[in-house]
Amino acid sequence: MFARDHVSHALGIVLQEIRPGYAKLTMRVTQAMLNGHGTLHGGMSFTLADTAFAYACNAYNQNAVALGCDIIYPAAGREGDDLTAEAKECLLAGRTGVYDVAVSNQDGVVLALFRGQSRRIEGQIVPPEAV
Amino acid sequence: MFARDHVSHALGIVLQEIRPGYAKLTMRVTQAMLNGHGTLHGGMSFTLADTAFAYACNAYNQNAVALGCDIIYPAAGREGDDLTAEAKECLLAGRTGVYDVAVSNQDGVVLALFRGQSRRIEGQIVPPEAV
Amino acid sequence: MFARDHVSHALGIVLQEIRPGYAKLTMRVTQAMLNGHGTLHGGMSFTLADTAFAYACNAYNQNAVALGCDIIYPAAGREGDDLTAEAKECLLAGRTGVYDVAVSNQDGVVLALFRGQSRRIEGQIVPPEAV
Amino acid sequence: MFARDHVSHALGIVLQEIRPGYAKLTMRVTQAMLNGHGTLHGGMSFTLADTAFAYACNAYNQNAVALGCDIIYPAAGREGDDLTAEAKECLLAGRTGVYDVAVSNQDGVVLALFRGQSRRIEGQIVPPEAV
Numbered sequence A, B, C, D: 001m002f003a004r005d006h007v008s009h010a011l012g013i014v015l016q017e018i019r020p021g022y023a024k025l026t027m028r029v030t031q032a033m034l035n036g037h038g039t040l041h042g043g044m045s046f047t048l049a050d051t052a053f054a055y056a057c058n059a060y061n062q063n064a065v066a067l068g069c070d071i072i073y074p075a076a077g078r079e080g081d082d083l084t085a086e087a088k089e090c091l092l093a094g095r096t097g098v099y100d101v102a103v104s105n106q107d108g109v110v111l112a113l114f115r116g117q118s119r120r121i122e123g124q125i126v127p128p129e130a131v
Helices: A008-009 A042-058 B008-013 B042-058 C006-011 C042-058 D008-012 D042-058
Strands: A014-019 A022-028 A064-070 A082-093 A094-105 A112-122 B016-017 B022-028 B064-072 B082-093 B096-104 B109-122 C015-017 C020-026 C064-072 C082-093 C096-104 C110-121 D012-020 D020-027 D064-072 D082-093 D096-104 D110-120
Touching: A008 A042, A014 A042, A014 B016, A014 B082, A014 C015, A022 A042, A022 D008, A042 A082, A042 A094, A042 A112, A042 B064, A042 C082, A042 D042, A064 B042, A064 C064, A082 B016, A112 C020, A112 D082, B008 B042, B022 B042, B022 C015, B042 B082, B042 B096, B042 B109, B064 C015, B064 D064, B109 C082, C006 C042, C015 C042, C020 C042, C020 C110, C042 C064, C042 C082, C042 C110, C042 D042, D008 D042, D012 D042, D020 D042, D042 D096, D042 D110
Parallel strands: none
Antiparallel strands: A014 A022, A022 A082, A064 A112, A064 B064, A082 A094, A094 A112, B016 B022, B022 B082, B064 B109, B082 B096, B096 B109, C015 C020, C020 C082, C064 C110, C064 D064, C082 C096, C096 C110, D012 D020, D020 D082, D064 D110, D082 D096, D096 D110
């Protein structure tokens, strides 16, 4: 699944650790990830968090799709920051899963708190639908 | 602000229309925007929506930062889709703004519904903080 | 369904208008709805909004359950305020529905913006699960 | 603050434990808390969670107001259920706080997952604005 993930490769996302319900990814903030204000684009920290969420909830080798997500930005990211996203399963009840992801920089400052809700669908990881 | 937005340029986002409280952007889904499932990465539709939100709330030429956002994915996007994101101001009360963004494909199918909350900060558009 | 809704009756919620995908309710803020700060408890404006959401998405006479909701509070409510909640369908795609609800006071000031996501389930309005 | 909280008293909410950044509350589901489907009204579980959030973030004796909240309902509550809401501080950065609340029944089944964002304002606990 990671091999086919074009977005992760383009952003230089590195998969550090993965197991059912858990994933840890890293990404360095490059100039290409900045917004019009010169700080990290919210879409980039979201993408990192969302990717961690996807790996954590698909690590069971059963297809899961994202129903919705929310994100809060307590602090701004800067060029050169080394980000770590850690996704943890908060709940798995029937076909519904809830995952929390925290994105921190090299100093441990939290830049984003993400929560995603997933739903298991038919099939294994050659999946018809997207996380 | 658009000139300095590296992410928008990298993704081929085109600014179609902008006025205070409103922005309309388009983006074509390329292979580089797909996830491990072969469909549009949630982070990419979020980035498009988030960019539309940023333009709509910064179009007053007063700095605004994003406090948080949420997104719901009613349908999956495919390679080659021509996406349109339309951001509308839902509320502006004091320093708080709420913006709704819908991301649709070429057939008018809604792929994402996004809501963002912004807060105006000091300064004009040479801003210290990020949306 | 309204006849059996104990919460609505206890809070004095009045159903003003209902049709598929739409509902309008009113409620007066009493002392019993205040929090420890002496202003309207967030749970009470949420309950009003959530009730409007439930009526709008169940007005098709097909069972729908709430998957999740979010709420933003732009302003505080006061004792004696006459609140109106208006729920509008934002999207209905397959079994998924998204509804936006605005709660305003007698002066048209928006106190809460609510968004709810529903999912249709089997059966008609003698439903096993809750909105 | 609890003494003046009319909503908590009306719902029979009991404050079990409180310290800065943490609160634990209990509530029994009565018939008056049911919705038109005969299950626990989403507004009632939200109110319990929101109250736990308010106590956790105001336990510093500095006024804090809620900016927004979201809630996910993994399971339905029933009449007679004994609910426990546990609020934990997820982040406190400058004036922004993020709190997670889980609402469970007597069997440990999670009925609601709530996340609230707060902002500290001027003054101590004789506060002008509401959580």
